[in-house]
Amino acid sequence: QVQLQESGPGLVKPSGTLSLTCAVSGGSIISDHWWVWVRQAPGKGLEWIGEVYHSGNSNYNPSLKSRVTMSVDESQNHFSLELISVTAADTAIYYCAGANGPSLSAYFDCWGQGTLVTVSS
């Protein structure tokens, strides 16, 4: 059973860069899974940020695309999220997840516990 664990700073200054890592255990990051980031602002619903494959291929939410970069580190068996030029609107719990199933129809069958990132000076 694949397990995921997010890590990274819990506080980021406005206009700074949010950087998170998701460690994959119990399985290889070189698998059929696409690796996903989802966020949830306080009291709000789920928002898909994007996905990355171990080959480096990625798809991003159009609303965030200009600020997001995702990558995979095979040697560390983890994947990462970078979000630049953050504002208070980026304050949220950030979840990493694994996407299973056919591309463009996949479902998220494993999730990290989530990490709260607050954007504040």
Place this chain on the structure above:
Amino acid sequence: SYEVTQPLSVSVTLGQTARLTCAGDNIGSKNVHWYQQKPGQAPVLVIYNDMNRPSGIPERFSGSNSGKTATLTISRAQAGDESDYYCQVWDGTTVVFGGGTKLTVL
């Protein structure tokens, strides 16, 4: 962009059947996935590809999808089913989540 709509809240009497809907244009042509999220916890997949249950999910959870509406049905509702539920679809290369439904078990 594609949108899916969920009712903000649904109430069900203990032991009865809850039906949670996810509405979207021709959603019947898409694969719909459902997640349960309890307060302070990560979402959990409860239904995938319209009607399939992952291992460990009780048979009380079922799904259907036709026309403009996908439905998550929870039979014999229990207090532990009280959660937020989100539907999810793909729109081209983008994932779309519904706004979520808060299920209250009375």
